[in-house]
Amino acid sequence: MDQNAAAASDLAAGIAAVLPALARLADRDAVALRLADTAACALGAEHLADSGGEEGTIARIRRYGTWGQGPCTVWADGSRASLDDASLRNGVAARYLDYNDTYVGRAVTHPSDLIPALVAFAEARGIGWDRLIGAITVAYEVMCRFAEQAQLAGRGFDGSSSLTPLGAAAGAAWLIGLDEKRSAEALCIAALDAGTLRAVRQGRLSDWKAIASARGAMKAVFAVRMVDAGCHSPEKVFEGKEGFCERIAGPLSIDAGGGARLPRTLLKKYPVQIFIQGLIELAQQLGAGVSAAQIASIKVGMSKQAVEMLGGANAGKARINHETADHTPGFAIGAVLLKGRMSHDDYAALLKDEGVLALMASVSMEEDAEATRAYPREFHAKMTATLKDGKAMVVSQRGPAPMDAASFARKLDELWPAGRPRTWPWQLAGEAPRFPG
Template identity: 30%
Template sequence: MLRALAAYSRHAALECGVSVDRAVKAALLDTLAVALGALTHPAAVAARRYARHAIVARGATIWGTGECVTAEAAALVNGVPLRAYDYNDLYIGKSGGHPSDMIPGLMALAQWRGIDGKRLIGAIALGYEVAVALFDGLRLRNGGLDYPNIVAIACTCAAARMLGLSEDQTADALAITVIPHAASLEVESNDLNRRGDLTMWKRFNGSDAVRQSVYACLLAEAGAEGAVRPFEGRYGFLARLELAEDDRAALLRRLDPAQPLSAVERVTYKLWPVGSRGQSAIQAALEARRRIPDPARIAGIRVLADEGVYDHLVSQRADPWHPVSRETADHSLPCIVAMALLDGRVDTGTFDKERVMRPDVRTLLNDRLVVEPAAELGGGAAAGFLARVEVTLDTGEVVVGEAGPPPGHRLKPFSDADFEEKLRVNVEPVMGARRTRDILEAVRALDAAASLQPLCALLGAGAQGVEAP
């Protein structure tokens, strides 16, 4: 596995066709929309405080402040807000995760090293190719591991290629990535911390893995060597996963440098700042809400959901009918549906504590809403994690929001205009309309950019409510 990944990183053709170029730019726009819109999240604030220890004269920009830090620190700090609201892309195979976690780290490295836009685009496409192959081929839960382990391997392959590392150096970087750093699935335990939230480390887990990738590549470039058998060794990465020989062979076939890059076109996106398992339910609730003149007339709500959705957002949760914080609210299917029906919209402020504690929300949750698993809505991620919402009014009329794949799913993909609108909605409030348009134009023209400095300057100082470290 080690040599196959190193050879793939070194030799895969980075020429991106029109559709792949578009897909990478879409992933970039989505990443910036999500991250820049969450710069005031407590985890993002904590990450910027950490960055005080890494300020340098020439490095990579902290988004929202313009301060310069080391590439490793920027990979962490700029990646944290990307995961603040569970709002970035998703791919699910045998395992699932968020490939775009690698983008802030690759951008930081490219800015620091003066790498041009076309080379960055190719590296991102390569990283997605590795991530998707590994998500398809590995069952991380077998070893109690979380998805950032895959993103870290993919990011190391992409960063090594961008830096021009040799095949041997890339192998050492991969070994340094996977042996010292193993992201545990414990962050998905659903245990609540002292504030009644899910662990804040969930917001750091992906970017910390990417920081490890940047660190590993720089160490290998400097001559550091990693473990000899980081994947197949007795205590190596694959030993934890109990990978069958047939599955290993299938995975190796995917890492064929002669194959064109295309995996970046196969991820899904989110219209609303909630995990993917809540997107269809929001769509159904908003569809019903448009036909309800006054939510005060709601007498009862019945939510039917894919069994995987029910398990993830109801049965695994401590008390989904009584959320006590933002994260217990946006990880509760009852609360997600209730807020969509009451407000007629879902945005990054929907699940603020003061809003979910309102009396009208509590009345709807505790007295009028039931959720049931529905086998007929099966299909999981491939179908869009389906949910149907049935609302009974005080007249006895039943208004139905039908189950269907949500916007951004592969069965209902975003258009270019959808990505632009997501950028506008999330970035204009913190950076203004003019700068948001300039960011859009810079991403659209990235393949012709000699460096990332102009784009990173736009992402720097001037974000409303964001203080420098």
């Protein structure tokens, strides 16, 4: 026996043991839809970066990497890159617009943050479609189950980028067929530095908001590769007073019960934070009956969790840039009321629009007790507009309308570069799923 080998954490061993059962939950069409959604988000972000204006995160990532050679595809242009560079660039692009899918539990996460790294790993290892679909399923199921339990925000850690490494490590281990023991060790290595400080979302947000989860997925693949090469993890990484659960996430457990989570992840119709999706629809309702010029102020009532995440009473007072705008309710409400729309390529103009910024400043938020009781099953929201003549208009909903085929087709029309065939940006062995839309 290798004297360097250690007993993996109990939780890591439990995750590894349940991976086959999680893989059996695979829904090929549901995975394909999320793959297409993720690819569209990435291509839209890359195309926007080529459209001129101020330099952003995508341009900086392009300077960081080395392009032209390697086993993996850069989705934007079909060029080649190393596993790490392709994982990071495609992952940052997929995340940048805040348009990719979301899963809401105790932690709010973006499970598709891990997709680009798994696709790149499959390319690098010559692994086919069927195994990739199983690996993405495993990764989602682990990440979403932990999102339901993890108590990250109150401990000072970010939700998505702290859980992405765990899901991605599980998926990557399944992708290359690690046995239970080695899968558990890979999960331990991935957990060692998985916690991302919530400071990533505080103040005037930086490039790191788009980079953190992509880097977490890249590190998870690194952990799996290290174990595959024969390296060993420390023991009891999740347990004990110095472990991941005690220090970062709170108590965690896992099983394969409760049905598949991947098909329950929420696909976004608008390029804003998940709780703002419904506010755009409410603003559209409000705008049908009143003009922006008639409005003195707007108060939004939502769950305690949504209010805290979106800035509370100061929701309309935040310093604004692209990274904060997609998490600012007043910005989206102002855009819809004044311009009638909210798409990813509107941001540059809207950020300079004095009318939008003035209306944004009139928006405040408060907790709605009924919405808090319904969360996270439903995302209740109420919008009250006080008019300049003293009258009030109220619109409400139990949650945003779900993504349907027509909405997804519109999203592809918005994001997919004109003239580019709508097919998978990468090539893998085996039968590819039909491209949705």
